[in-house]
Amino acid sequence: xxxxxxxxxxxxxxxxxxxxxxxxxxxxxxxxxxxxxxxxxxxxxxxxxxxxxxxxxxxxxxxxxxxxxxxxxxxxxxxxxxxxxxxxxxxxxxxxxxxxxxxxxxxxxxxxxxxxxxxxxxxxxxxxxxxxxxxxxx
Numbered sequence: 001x002x003x004x005x006x007x008x009x010x011x012x013x014x015x016x017x018x019x020x021x022x023x024x025x026x027x028x029x030x031x032x033x034x035x036x037x038x039x040x041x042x043x044x045x046x047x048x049x050x051x052x053x054x055x056x057x058x059x060x061x062x063x064x065x066x067x068x069x070x071x072x073x074x075x076x077x078x079x080x081x082x083x084x085x086x087x088x089x090x091x092x093x094x095x096x097x098x099x100x101x102x103x104x105x106x107x108x109x110x111x112x113x114x115x116x117x118x119x120x121x122x123x124x125x126x127x128x129x130x131x132x133x134x135x136x137x138x
Contacts, residue, residue: 015070018122022063028056043097044090062087077136081129088122095119 028036033056040055041048047055066087069080094116095101101113109117 015067018063019067019071022060022067025056025060025063028053028060032056039098040094043094076133077129078133081126081131081133083126084122085126085130088119088126091116091119092123 025036030053033052036059037047037050037052037055040059050058066080066083069075069083095109095113098113098116100110101116102108103110
């Protein structure tokens with residue numbers, strides 16, 4: 001069943017933010033793409049094998065696909081939620097595994113880690129959409 005009928009203003013805003021993030025990465029210059037790739041490859045080394053510009057385009061495409069799934073009312077909640085949950089798990093992996101993102105011995109973010117730590121809401125939204133989708137089909 002589609003999942004957009006009861007979307008709150010806050011949820012709609014978050015969907016637009018993800019869409020905007022993907023759109024902005026489509027036009028990332030070489031230096032920006034290399035920075036994104038190096039940051040991600042520090043935690044996920046296999047990403048270092050990709051061309052930096054290709055990595056940025058793939059990241060943008062992924063964000064746009066997820067944003068589209070969240071915005072288009074025909075996509076089932078469980079599918080959109082699963083995609084968002086997987087994407088947010090990758091972001092949280094960056095947060096947890098990248099040195100300098102967290103205070104030593106703590107889950108609390110450093111100033112540099114705040115940008116990733118705040119994205120934990122993506123995981124919550126994704127999980128809630130999956131649960132909503134599963135429970136509606138019972």
